[in-house]
Amino acid sequence: MTVFIIRRLLWMALVLLVVSAITFVLLRAVPGGPFNTERGVPAPVQRALEEKFNLTAPLYQQYLKYLSDILVPHITGEEFRRSLTNDYLINVPLPFLGEEAYFRWMNFGPSLRVRSRTVNQIFQENLPVSFQLGLAALVVAVVIGVPSGVVAALKRNTWLDYASMGIAITGVSISIIVSAPVLQYLFGVQWKLLPASGWGTFQQAILPAFALGFTYSALLARLTRASLLQVLDEDYIRTARAKGLSERIVVSLHALKNALIPVVTVIGPLFALLVTGTFVAETIFGIPGMGRYFVTSVTNRDFTVVMGTILLYAGFLVLANMAVDIVYAWLDPRIRLS
């Protein structure tokens, strides 16, 4: 098991290294640096800016610098002064080392467009919103998806099964680009039941959470159904029935417990997927989260924000997937052998 975990962690490190290298090379290779604006900056100013943001060094040195700024954690005391190039995303106070002692990690550098801000400040402002939205969408997906999958499996080949699987396949066909404007129009504009846009109140979160979560509830329903059907075919279920247990006990105690293992393990990556997939929902519903900010940054060519977001999201997603591999191997010893 330990060997397995170590191997997975090393593999993850390799993947993230490749991801960061591809991201860095592609975005730095784009000609016309971030300071070549339409207005134009005087040549000496531009040179000074490039110098300041370390854009003149050879590419591999820039990459190593960028990577070490993100990866190497610092423990700072009173001398720490926050600046555009010296700002960290994660700041944990260490009271046992002194009053001003902080553990600081992940410095994504300055934003190239909004000169007075760092990528970390932008993250700190916008990421929590995307997290909340992702969490709300996850709740929607689980609350709708899992029960309808269970019902479909238990009432196999009845109209209930066909109906819920029909809804599931329809749900898979509805991309967020379709569901967001349609929900926004129906509930926000036509029937005026919920606020059509904005963020901050519980009511404002309902529509975007449904738009984002519904597709995944369909996936969860199919997964739950398939998994439960498979478990219901197992010998131990027949044994449980043979010993005369009521169907309710067989299903709830024996079958569901095992059938939900694959469902529970996808929830981690699903959450990561939801948080990192809020681009459309935030843009349409006018939610001030990272997804919307990212879309604007792409248009504005704010490459450090784009690069930082892609790296952070990639790390988050890869980590979530690896965690599932490990949890699964822990739950099901057969996986470790292969």
Add this chain to the structure above:
Amino acid sequence: MAVAEGNQDLQSSGVSKLDTHLKGESLWASAWKRMLRNRLAIMGLIIILIAVLVAVFADTIALKPFSETDLSSGDSAPYWVTQVFSSMTPVENGGYVKVNNEYPLGADNLGRDIFSRIVYGTRISLLVAFAGPVFALAVGLAVGLTAGYFGGALDNILMRIVDIMYAFPTLLLIILLMTFFRFSTSTPEPGTFTYALGQLDKSTGGMLFIFVGIGLTSWMQMARLVRGQVLSARETEYVESARAMGATTPRIMWRHILPNILGPLIVAETLTIPQYISYEAFLSFIGLGVQVPTPSWGSMISDGSRAISSYPNQAIFPALALFFVMFAFNFLGDGLRDALDPRMRGAD
């Protein structure tokens, strides 16, 4: 007599049943029969055929050129639209909507005909639907066949590359690639390779890079699938006998292995088509997809959703078009899976 006749009938029908059975149906014929029984899949197929016709004859069906603007009739809507969307009160009734029945689904803020733009947008979505699988199959087949058939170190290296690419979050990778493509060809020197590439992309309305972007991010699944299929096909007796008869390696791959593994590959690609369509819509939505004024449903929804409280028709109609096409491909894919590979029925 009647009994004898009945008997004969029974016999002849039995024989003919036996005959067709003995004659053997090709994979495709029996798959087609199974498919015809699946009403939802047929419905999907019909929707797709209609969409194909619309795309092919877009020039005839569309009422106006997709980029023709008419600022004087910007944001206007026909009478029936103001009835369906009750928040859109016409000017005559004290509202704000200019009624103009020349536009069957209304006009956008530049006065472009939404119906015509949806018709032309069909081209984009269908092109992606067909080009995405072609690209993914081409690269995936090459990698998967090589890795699966030759095995050894080559297999190992290729599959590790696939693993790494697979771990890269697809949506982020495609955003990254499109950002790179779009911005590195936006201001190049004339005469260079990037300039030529940018011009080529421009002449396709931005589709070239979308194909490349989608292709580069979606061949991995195909490569894995092909490799797995080849590994199991390699050990079968028909391959062994082909080898014993002196068939060359390319011939074995092309004539013997490929036809036998094609079914699952087609199923997998058809099931992925809705994803390709939604990638294009997503990219166009965030402004990295097709270039203006090429109409894509994604960019139309993006433009329309900004005015959704005043002119919902501008976002809802392209959204419905996108929904129907994705829906059709999903049902067709499910039907194909059941028809071509009954063992996979109900599996996900």
